[in-house]
Amino acid sequence: MQIVRTLLLTGVALSFQACGDATEKAQHYLDSGKEFYSKGNYDKAKVEFKNALQINNKLSDAYFHLALMDEKKQNWKGMFDNLSQVVKLSPDHAEGHRKLGQLLLLSGQTDKAAAEAETLLKLAPDNADAFVLKATVLLRQGDRKAALEAADKALALAPGNTDAISLKAVTYMESEDFAKALAMVEDALKNKADDLALNLLKLQIDTRLNKPEAVVADYQTLIKSYPDNLDFQYALAKYYDETGNEADARSILQRVIDEHSDDVKPKLVMVDFLNKKSPDEAVTLLQGYIAQQPDNAGYYLPFAKLLISQNKWSEAKESLNWLIDNRPEDKESQAAKVLLAKIAVNDKDNDAALKMVDEVLAVNAGDYEALLLRARIKLLNGSNDQAVSDLRGVLRDYPKSDEALVLLANAYAKQDAHALANENFRKALEINPANFAAVMPVVAQMIKSKDIMRADEILQKALAVQPDHAGALQALAQVRLLKKDWLGTQKVADLISTKPQGEGFSKYLGGKVSEGQGLYEDAIAKYKDALAVSPGLSDALMGLMRSHEALKQRKEMFAYLDKFIKANPDNTYPLILKSQLLVLDKRRDEALGVLSGAIDKWPKVAEFYQVMAGIHTANQDRDKAIAICKKGLENDPDNVSLRVLLDHYKTKENIERAVKLAARFEKSEQPYFHDTYGWALLNSERNDEALKVFKDVVAKMPEVAVFKYHLGLAYHKKNNSAAAIAELEQALAIGEKQGNFIEKEAVENLLKEIKAEQPA
DSSP states (O other): OHHHHHHHHHHHHHHHHHHHHHHHHHHHHHHHHHHHHHTTOHHHHHHHHHHHHHHOTTOHHHHHHHHHHHHHTTOHHHHHHHHHHHHHHOTTOHHHHHHHHHHHHHTTOHHHHHHHHHHHHHHOTTOHHHHHHHHHHHHHTTOHHHHHHHHHHHHHHOTTOHHHHHHHHHHHHHTTOHHHHHHHHHHHHTTOTTOHHHHHHHHHHHHHTTOHHHHHHHHHHHHHHOTTOTHHHHHHHHHHHHTTOHHHHHHHHHHHHHHTTTOHHHHHHHHHHHHTTOHHHHHHHHHHHHHHOTTOGGGHHHHHHHHHHTTOHHHHHHHHHHHHHHOTTSHHHHHHHHHHHHHHHHTTOHHHHHHHHHHHHHHOTTOHHHHHHHHHHHHHTTOHHHHHHHHHHHHHHOTTOHHHHHHHHHHHHHTTOHHHHHHHHHHHHHHOTTOHHHHHHHHHHHHHTTOHHHHHHHHHHHHHHOTTOHHHHHHHHHHHHHTTOHHHHHHHHHHHHTSTTOHHHHHHHHHHHHHHTTOHHHHHHHHHHHHHHOTTOHHHHHHHHHHHHHTTOHHHHHHHHHHHHHHOTTOSHHHHHHHHHHHHTTOHHHHHHHHHHHHHHOTTOHHHHHHHHHHHHHTTOHHHHHHHHHHHHHHOTTOOOHHHHHHHOOOHHHHHHHHHHHGGGTTOSOHHHHHHHHHHHHHTTOHHHHHHHHHHHHHHOTTOHHHHHHHHHHHHHTTOHHHHHHHHHHHHHHHHHHOOOTTHHHHHHHHHHHHHTSOO
């Protein structure tokens, strides 16, 4: 019994000793980590802090120092995770709450940041930084008055607090009281002449006030105070260039190059500067640098990118292959392989591209660019499921990758998972509002769903970052037209006119604005001006026809079209429009003649067959309609005459296929094509969408009996009997007047059916 008691007591003593040893060891690692941290040796400090936490994962001080190191590396996720542990383990850790509040503000979580500010004020009511955090939150919430009051409390506690001074100055700037903001900053600089934040704020204010001399002086102060930070010199060069002082910009860049002759970056900045003005000069200069230092690997990747930007693919390959052959172990060599793979994709050699990407991933399985490119290649190869799997993996490691989100959205779209596609496009825009690969499909969806105000907002945000994006400018013009914002549309048109090859489209928009306001004579003049500059603008030609029709000037439109066709013999669209106009003028045989001649010249243009089939159908000549479609199918198997397909072979499979084929006509300005899309929708029971399409078609061509029939049928499917009867009776009247209405019997039977269902 005594032996047992002795063993038990010994075990207890040993456990206490082990516990004590562990505590001391954890503290040793913590102290060692702090010492390394104070000396700037962050890698060793991190190891020591991790060692401490392996022994005791409750050490908030270790987490806090890890958060500080994350902050230096701008690893915001790591910083957030570590700070969350700090305040969890030590709820009274004031500095932890302050930094967590700042981080939450940075990520846009204002409400959570406000909670941290309140906690901090309870812990440290006399802490100036606590009031600075609160003031920042209030400013972000739009309460400028309360923000100024909080900043004043901070300054009362710490009169020289730079953050509080800066915050007050920013508040004044948001109220556009630049004079007061500048006075406050200049006063603070009297005591802190070298303070970086204050000098940058003064630069910002002087820039907003458009004071070039003051801006230059601000940059020169920063350059003098921080001579090792070359970014300030690059920024001054950029400012000189933007204000028309190209010579001064070059002078600064050359001076930096001379003073840092062994540094590659200043030379590359000069090359980039020249590339925007004289691409050939940029290439020559970089070639010269390479000739001077042929073994300096730092030049070759930028040189390849420069050549690629100028579509000099073969020369770019030479530069990339030099890196791969001469620096196989360098990370630049892996980047070169990814670029070569991108070139291979551009050359449609996906197998070679995939091989190079796999080589990169064999060395570094987490290479971001390689992973994205592999997913893109899989999408191109039709391996959508594999692409989705890869992209989900990328997003686990890079959750803020807007590129990966856009690719994932495209993958879902190819799988017809449109809700998931739209969700990922929107996520991409939340991260990068100027990702136009996401902007354009999101805006298109919003236009379709009539969410015009939101579409306008998204486009404006994107264009604020990249004002020259042609597609976004055109989309914004479309949105403004839908809003009937004529002044807003004209502003966009004026902006487009300043862009390369933008004059024609700008004039076309001017025509749309005038047409929208019923100013048809003015619209005609503008549409003609647009076509004189850009004859390929088919929408302008269609707008011209609409405006002439509104003024009952069909004769004038025929005359214009004949001259236009003669002047533009290689343009197919005017012939389609002329045939359409001839049908409106009850000259179907002439329309068929125009289209027949066009088919002889352009046997592969499927639209001619489509329109001819429609005219034959209206002429009650079903055999000819089928024959012309078969002739078209010999040249383009995918362009099946959907009307014939749906009228005669209404299987579920064919209907679904027809909708997909007809989708190309969803936004067509041509009534025959748009009607084809509506008919496909109607047969697939998408009645609401079909009704909208047919209303649009009839509005454009109200004297075509078959269009009236389709609209009446759509109303019938929507249980609107009165509207259906009205449209069907008009269809019969038009068909009777024109003769040979092939759908006459179908319309009469439908009318009887509807009327029989009406209450007595």
